[in-house]
Amino acid sequence: MRLERAVDDFVVQLASERGLSANTAKAYRSDLDALAAFAGGRGAHDTSDLDLELLRDWLWQDSRSGLAKSTIARRSAAARGLTAWLAREGHTTADAGARLRAPKADQHLPRVLTRSQVDGILDSLAALAATGDPVAVRDVALIELLYASALRVGELVGLDLGSLDRSRLTVRVTGKGSKDRVVPFGVPALRAIDEYLATARPKLAARNSAEETTAIFxxxxxxxxxxxxxYQLVASLLADLPGTGPAGPHALRHTAATHLLDGGADLRAVQELLGHASLGTTQLYTHVSAARLKDTYRVAHPRA
Incomplete structure (x- = not known):
């Protein structure tokens, strides 16, 4: 079987059976297309030409080219998934990637804002919204909901008017793997959303007379x-704040999760809120909380 054809069939199977998001399927295809190109350069054009040595050479080249450990680890996982599928489907006699290993990805603690920084962002947005600009009113509601519910950006932009349950202060979102979950939010977010829906969204919707949309934002x-x-909105809001790490919407998701744990929330409840399939993913935020505690201790304790 031609390797390019195998990649196509594998990615289609992944998307249909596992319900992968478009972005995840795209990442698999990108990584496996890179493998196919590398294999072709070595004269390996068929799935039967794949072996452990070729796969290791591919990852070694990626390492030499300066790719991050996390990227190499992801590529290794994609290759192992492909070779396991080829063996199960009978396209190869053995699983060439069964013993393929990659370096562990570096653990970088996510960027987390302080509560005063979050308050400052919301206060500045509220001042802009007071002018009546519908985009500014929208931005207040958008940031309030991002922080209140720790949504992924894809979940936020996919929200429809029917997703919102005002009486229960919840919103239904479709997360990774096309899995639905119900996420709570607070009264400040509700007030901001109500203001946006009543005064700003109709003005924005009127700018698009060609078609109607059920999108909230x-x-x-x-x-x-x-x-x-x-992304551009959040990056602009975080640009002048101290701190390192990514400055996109995920920073607000990290912040919300960490603030919940700092406030005594149960780890499994936070896992459910975030939509994590594995508790191990959520446990990253316990490390963040511990790191914040140590920083506070070093600054505040006289014998630190």
Whole structure:
């Protein structure tokens, strides 16, 4: 079987059987296309040409080219998934990637804002919204909900009007693997959303007379807001704040999760809120909380 054809069939199977998101399927295809290109350069064009040595050489080249350990680990996982599938389907006599290993990804603690920083961001947005600008009113509701519910940016932009349950202060989202979950939010977020829906969304929707949309959050032209716009908004809000690490919407998700744990929330409850399949993923935030505690201790304790 030609390797390119195998990659196509494998990715399609993954998407249909495991319900992968478009971004995850795209990442698998990108990694495996890179493997196919590397194998082709070695004269290996068929699935039967794949062996452990070739796979190791591919990852070694990636390492030499400066790719991050996390990227190499992801590529290793994609290759192992492909070779395991090829063996199960009978396209190869053995699983060439069964013993393939990759370096462990570096553990970087996510960026977490302080409560005063979050308050400052929301206060500055509220001041802009007081001018009546519909985009500014939208931004208050958007950031309030991101922080209140720790949503992924893809979940946020995919929200429809029917997703919102005002009486129960919850929103239904579709997360990774097309899995639905119900996420709570607070009264400040509800107030901001109500203001946006009553005064700003109709003005934004009127800018797009060609079609109606059920999206909660609209862009400046009246269509469903996209992830890039949300990234740009959050990045602009975090640009002048001290701290290192990514400055996109995930920083607010990290912040919300850490603040919940700092406030005494149960780890499994936070796992459910975030939509993590594994508790181990959520446990990263316990490390963040511990790191914050140590920083506070070093600053505050006289004998630290």
């Amino acid at each position: 609209l862009g400046a032209r009246g269509k469903r807001i996209n992830s890039r716009t949300v």
